[in-house]
Amino acid sequence: MCPILIKFVLILTLQYCSGSFNEQYRVPRATSDLWEAFVFQGREYVIQDLPVSWEDARILCRGHHNGTLAVLDTREKADFLAEALSELQFSIESVWVGARRRSAEDPEGYRWGEGLELSRTAADVLADEMDDSGHYPLWLNRTRVPVPVGGADCVALERVRHDAPVFLDLPCHLQRPFVCEREALAQTRVQELKSVRCRRGLYRVYDGRLDWHQAAAYCVLRSMALANIASMKCLKKIGLTMLKSRPSIEGAWVGGRGTLGQWTWVDSGLSIFSPSAAADDALEWPPMRDRSAIKQNGCLQIDRHETRDPVFMEARCERKMQFICYQGAPTQPKLTATPSDDNYYYVLVRQLFYWQHAFENCLKLNGSLATIDSNDKLVQLLLVMGENNDQPIEHIWISGRLNMTKEVVSDKVTYYWQSPDTGRIIPDPKSFGEASKGIYMPPWLDEDFTMDSPCLNLDRQDHLKGLVYGLPCDTPQYSICMIEKFSPKPVVDNSTVEVES
Numbered sequence: 001m002c003p004i005l006i007k008f009v010l011i012l013t014l015q016y017c018s019g020s021f022n023e024q025y026r027v028p029r030a031t032s033d034l035w036e037a038f039v040f041q042g043r044e045y046v047i048q049d050l051p052v053s054w055e056d057a058r059i060l061c062r063g064h065h066n067g068t069l070a071v072l073d074t075r076e077k078a079d080f081l082a083e084a085l086s087e088l089q090f091s092i093e094s095v096w097v098g099a100r101r102r103s104a105e106d107p108e109g110y111r112w113g114e115g116l117e118l119s120r121t122a123a124d125v126l127a128d129e130m131d132d133s134g135h136y137p138l139w140l141n142r143t144r145v146p147v148p149v150g151g152a153d154c155v156a157l158e159r160v161r162h163d164a165p166v167f168l169d170l171p172c173h174l175q176r177p178f179v180c181e182r183e184a185l186a187q188t189r190v191q192e193l194k195s196v197r198c199r200r201g202l203y204r205v206y207d208g209r210l211d212w213h214q215a216a217a218y219c220v221l222r223s224m225a226l227a228n229i230a231s232m233k234c235l236k237k238i239g240l241t242m243l244k245s246r247p248s249i250e251g252a253w254v255g256g257r258g259t260l261g262q263w264t265w266v267d268s269g270l271s272i273f274s275p276s277a278a279a280d281d282a283l284e285w286p287p288m289r290d291r292s293a294i295k296q297n298g299c300l301q302i303d304r305h306e307t308r309d310p311v312f313m314e315a316r317c318e319r320k321m322q323f324i325c326y327q328g329a330p331t332q333p334k335l336t337a338t339p340s341d342d343n344y345y346y347v348l349v350r351q352l353f354y355w356q357h358a359f360e361n362c363l364k365l366n367g368s369l370a371t372i373d374s375n376d377k378l379v380q381l382l383l384v385m386g387e388n389n390d391q392p393i394e395h396i397w398i399s400g401r402l403n404m405t406k407e408v409v410s411d412k413v414t415y416y417w418q419s420p421d422t423g424r425i426i427p428d429p430k431s432f433g434e435a436s437k438g439i440y441m442p443p444w445l446d447e448d449f450t451m452d453s454p455c456l457n458l459d460r461q462d463h464l465k466g467l468v469y470g471l472p473c474d475t476p477q478y479s480i481c482m483i484e485k486f487s488p489k490p491v492v493d494n495s496t497v498e499v500e501s
Contacts, residue, residue: 047178048178052176057176065180072165074136096177125138140160188214190206190207239309249304258295258296258298288313346482371419395477397457397458400419401455402455416431453470
């Protein structure tokens with residue numbers, strides 16, 4: 001084998017092995033619902049930057065984008081998509097496409113669908129990344145690279161030479177962005193007709209017939225929300241604006257939605273039947289077209305006929321009509337329930353406390369600094385850290401101090417962790433050893449204990465994986481307090497506790 005080819009195979013082997021290692025042990029990168037669409041030969045190709053398995057990509061293409069995983073059965077389609085990948089606003093190395101096989105023993109091999117083969121012979125394997133033979137299809141060279149455990153039965157598209165397409169066989173469980181295809185539909189032209197200011201914000205009236213979900217997405221993408229209207233005065237002003245618009249608007253989507261009889265505003269989560277303090281007449285709110293027969297499900301619109309006062313009316317969410325977006329402070333604040341389980345409330349304290357200050361602050365709340373004595377409590381703490389409206393919290397103080405004893409005769413030093421509020425010993429692998437069988441063991445970091453780091457910390461790893469270890473007690477960070485449910489429900493005022501620097 002020539003030296004250049006040997007070098008190339010070695011590089012591919014190293015890259016693949018590195019990729020396998022990273023696939024297995026990497027921290028998952030942050031994902032988003034970002035996507036971009038391109039039109040080619042009457043088909044729309046949606047490239048979604050959301051890493052999922054091949055099967056989940058197929059599900060999302062059908063259920064979310066109303067299409068299928070992309071079928072690249074011609075060189076022209078593959079060339080087009082590879083070029084589109086090179087033009088994205090986000091960086092993607094490879095994407096799932098719609099070809100796969102049932103298993104390595106599948107006699108039909110890789111295919112896009114029934115009777116639509118994607119050949120993979122020796123002649124189809126890319127001999128060199130600089131190959132520009134025009135052959136289709138081309139596959140990435142996997143010579144001397146072992147097939148991964150579980151097989152490599154699903155197909156992704158990758159690029160070489162910046163914008164040249166090459167197929168890659170991968171295990172179907174790996175997470176990749178994906179490409180859907182669907183019929184290219186004519187774009188709906190949307191234009192703003194008028195705007196009206198009311199209360200604390202601005203309502204914008206749009207002409208362009210969209211269904212409720214499309215209208216809601218249009219508002220969100222422009223840092224707004226479908227309108228939340230919580231007073232008769234605002235409703236009448238908006239109705240007058242709809243009348244004076246050109247074209248005049250008789251019905252428009254707003255931000256209410258009903259599920260199993262529960263009708264709520266999507267921006268606040270509160271019932272549309274709960275008037276705010278700004279409502280002009282709470283007894284008449286909201287003005288429904290037919291209060292005697294309110295539907296169980298659907299979406300909310302403003303209905304205005306001729307010049308009479310506008311009312312709310314339920315409608316099927318699939319209907320296409322004009323819509324109204326709201327820009328400004330929410331009409332009603334969204335209430336967030338205190339996280340809890342059967343026994344405790346879990347209160348996240350967003351102040352940078354030293355460990356002792358965090359411990360004392362929880363006592364002032366009639367609670368205690370969070371303890372981890374079961375997997376259920378660990379999961380609850382990780383959820384509180386990760387599922388909050390602001391940026392997820394990566395580490396917090398928990399209850400635990402390191403103690404040290406020294407034998408007089410042998411000078412042997414022993415360390416053990418103890419919860420200061422209960423006096424209980426916290427099991428750790430170094431102290432308990434074989435005696436730990438049957439005892440819940442927190443997920444400790446494998447390190448030597450030292451009195452330089454005698455206060456206990458919980459780290460949130462990979463979303464719902466915890467890691468427990470000691471830190472210097474004067475490290476400023478957040479904490480979580482646990483309050484028993486028979487105590488009064490906690491009210492946290494983060495301004496009441498002063499911390500010395």
